[in-house]
Amino acid sequence: xxxxxxxxxxxxxxxxxxxxxxxxVDSSTTTLDSxxxxxxxxxxxxxxxxxxxxxxxxxxxxxEQERLDLDNAVWKLTLGGEKMFMAPIEQxxxxxxxxxxxxxxxxxxxxxxxxxxxxxxxxSPIQPTLVPPNCKFEYFDYNLDWNFHPHDLIxxxxxxxGLRTPxxxxxxxxxxxxxxxxxxxxxxxxxxxxxxxxxxxxALHGWINHMSNALERADRDPSxxxxxxxxxxxxxxxxxxxxxxxYKVPQNEWPKDDSLKELGRYNVESLDMGIEAFxxxxxxxxxGWTPEEVKVSEALVRRELRDRSIHAYWPR
Numbered sequence: 001x002x003x004x005x006x007x008x009x010x011x012x013x014x015x016x017x018x019x020x021x022x023x024x025v026d027s028s029t030t031t032l033d034s035x036x037x038x039x040x041x042x043x044x045x046x047x048x049x050x051x052x053x054x055x056x057x058x059x060x061x062x063x064e065q066e067r068l069d070l071d072n073a074v075w076k077l078t079l080g081g082e083k084m085f086m087a088p089i090e091q092x093x094x095x096x097x098x099x100x101x102x103x104x105x106x107x108x109x110x111x112x113x114x115x116x117x118x119x120x121x122x123x124s125p126i127q128p129t130l131v132p133p134n135c136k137f138e139y140f141d142y143n144l145d146w147n148f149h150p151h152d153l154i155x156x157x158x159x160x161x162g163l164r165t166p167x168x169x170x171x172x173x174x175x176x177x178x179x180x181x182x183x184x185x186x187x188x189x190x191x192x193x194x195x196x197x198x199x200x201x202x203a204l205h206g207w208i209n210h211m212s213n214a215l216e217r218a219d220r221d222p223s224x225x226x227x228x229x230x231x232x233x234x235x236x237x238x239x240x241x242x243x244x245x246x247y248k249v250p251q252n253e254w255p256k257d258d259s260l261k262e263l264g265r266y267n268v269e270s271l272d273m274g275i276e277a278f279x280x281x282x283x284x285x286x287x288g289w290t291p292e293e294v295k296v297s298e299a300l301v302r303r304e305l306r307d308r309s310i311h312a313y314w315p316r
Contacts, residue, residue: 039060042280042281043280043281043284043291043294044280044291045059045061045063045064045276045277045280045281046059046060046061047059047060047061047281048060048123048124056123056141056162057161057215057218057220057278057281057282057285058159058161058277058278058281059277059280059281060124060126063273063277064273064277065101065102065126066273067270067273067274067277068101068102068104069102069104070266070269070270070273071157071270071274072104072105072108073266074249074263074266074267074270075157075186075316077262077263077266078247078249078263078316079247084105084108084109084112085109085153085155085184086184086245087153087182087184088182089152089153089182091113091115091116092113092116092152092153093115093116093117093152094116094117094119094149094150094151094152094153094178095109095113095116095117095118095119095151095152095153095154095155096118096119096120096121096148096151096153096154096155096176097109097118097119097120097121097155097156098121098142098154098155098156098169098173099121099122099142099156099157099158099159099162100120100121100122100127100137101122101126101157102126102127102128103120103122103126103127103128103131103135103137105120105155105157106118106119106120106131106135106137107128107131107132107135109155110131110132110134110135111132113134114132114134115134116134116152117134117136118132118134118135118136119135119136119137119138119148120135120136120137120138121137121138121139121140121142121146122137122139123139123140123141124139125137125139142169142172143163143164143168143169145172146172146176147176148176150176150177150178150181151176151177151178151181152177152178152181152182153181153182153183153184154173154176154177154181154182154183154184155184155185155186156169156173156183156184156185156186157185157186157187158185158186158187158226158230159278160188160211160215160224160226160278161211161215161218161220161221161222161278161282162220162221163220163221164219164220164221165221166221166229166230166233167233167236167237170183170230170233170234170237170239171237174237174238174239183234183239185226185227185230186316187226187227187230187316188226188227188314188315188316189225189226189227189228189246189314189315189316190208190224190225190314191204191251191312191313191314192312192313192315193310193311193312193313194311195311197309197310197311197312198310198312199304199310202304203297203300203301203303203304204301204304204305206297207275207279207297207301208224210283210287210297211224211278211279211282211283212224213286213287214282214283214286214287215282215286217286217287218282218285218286227244227246227315227316228244231244246315246316247315247316248313248315249263249264249267249313249314249315249316250263250264250267250312250313251264251267251268251271251305251310251312251313251314252264252265252267252268252305252306252307252308252310253265253268253308254308254309254310254311267314268305268306271305271314272302272305272306275298275301275302275305276298279294279297279298280294283297
């Protein structure tokens with residue numbers, strides 16, 4: 001298993017306009033046209049300034065960008081250190097990344113496949129200004145209608161609550177695939193353990209229930225067990241050759257195996273950063289919590305996430 005660099009986590013917050021738009025990527029590059037948008041500041045975080053408050057519930061500030069890049073490192077370690085996708089495509093020509101975030105996946109795939117055109121789409125222009133010549137970014141909401149030329153691979157890492165109706169997105173992806181093309185979804189399932197060390201009064205389980213309730217009130221898909229649910233939907237949407245691969249990702253550094261311990265070390269940092277990113281806006285806007293109540297809940301969950309006596313893992 002390949003070791004990725006030590007993550008650098010900076011607690012400072014910047015508007016997305018001031019952070020990622022000036023970064024560079026270490027590869028052959030071409031300049032990406034900048035896109036202007038507005039952001040709003042709420043309870044210590046920056047958010048995309050949408051008119052529909054339930055359009056996208058999570059931050060897009062510098063701290064969230066660091067979390068997204070860290071989560072990308074967790075996925076790479078989970079898949080063995082180098083693989084960016086599992087679809088059996090040797091020489092893809094056109095690749096579409098839905099919800100590209102910081103663009104790190106699209107950029108790395110473009111570097112690995114210089115003969116492919118990789119397009120990342122997102123509602124926020126938080127991607128680097130300089131990107132590989134075969135990589136580009138476009139800005140819009142994939143929950144709306146969209147039409148691209150057919151692709152060999154459509155890829156998506158879905159956040160919890162990222163969709164109103166998964167079926168609608170999957171139908172669009174089906175229509176935008178080349179014959180024989182692949183639609184690959186990466187999702188995280190609910191944590192579990194093989195030795196029943198998750199406490200019955202788990203703060204994390206309580207948080208999961210509150211999160212699902214908030215998403216339902218926000219008119220989003222309330223399911224947080226993403227991987228297993230979407231397999232059934234894909235079958236109903238006429239996809240064929242469906243394969244679900246599941247990997248056990250430790251919650252923290254509890255495993256004895258060195259490679260799993262390293263994976264858990266990255267995962268717990270990603271989870272720790274994600275708890276606040278996922279909690280603050282849904283809990284305050286849709287559950288009526290105060291920011292102080294959210295922070296108390298987050299602290300309890302964080303303490304549990306780092307408890308090595310709890311041998312939990314998050315299937316991916």
